[in-house]
Amino acid sequence: xxxxxxxxxxxxxxxxxxxxxxxxxxxxxxxxxxxxxxxxxxxxxxxxxxxxxxxxxxxxxxxxxxxxxxxxxxxxxxxxxxxxxxxxxxxxxxxxxxxxxxxxxxxxxxxxxxxxxxxxxxxxxxxxxxxxxxxxxxxxxxxxxxxx
Numbered sequence: 001x002x003x004x005x006x007x008x009x010x011x012x013x014x015x016x017x018x019x020x021x022x023x024x025x026x027x028x029x030x031x032x033x034x035x036x037x038x039x040x041x042x043x044x045x046x047x048x049x050x051x052x053x054x055x056x057x058x059x060x061x062x063x064x065x066x067x068x069x070x071x072x073x074x075x076x077x078x079x080x081x082x083x084x085x086x087x088x089x090x091x092x093x094x095x096x097x098x099x100x101x102x103x104x105x106x107x108x109x110x111x112x113x114x115x116x117x118x119x120x121x122x123x124x125x126x127x128x129x130x131x132x133x134x135x136x137x138x139x140x141x142x143x144x145x146x147x148x
Contacts, residue, residue: 038080039064039078042114046085046110048085049085049087050085050086051087051090051094051095051106052087052089055087058089062085062086064083065084065086066078066083068123068124079119079120079123082123101138104117104134105139105146105147117136117139121134
């Protein structure tokens with residue numbers, strides 16, 4: 001089987017260049033491609049924006065948002081418990097200011113089999129030193145508001 005060198009010595013597609021540089025410290029190109037394929041497979045299951053329920057925004061396709069930013073969890077990004085489906089407008093406008101508990105309420109509603117609060121908390125805090133950063137009660141409160 002062919003081995004893949006680390007990203008720092010491989011030229012990658014232009015649109016991946018910045019992402020690759022950030023991600024390269026802990027992953028190989030093979031890891032990145034595998035995770036990208038898994039992410040695309042996950043995204044194909046959802047054909048609407050979780051916030052506005054639109055199919056696209058002015059011709060722009062839906063996007064996969066990561067609730068916990070890669071800059072906050074660079075070694076553990078690209079987990080299904082962290083994905084959120086949104087149109088371009090909601091991704092750029094609504095999600096930027098949306099509390100994590102609210103985002104997780106959408107996740108719980110639209111992707112319940114991959115909703116795992118503890119796993120999501122560990123993305124940023126692997127030792128779970130701040131287990132109450134977002135609580136089940138907060139997520140449930142948002143769920144009641146959004147989905148009466």
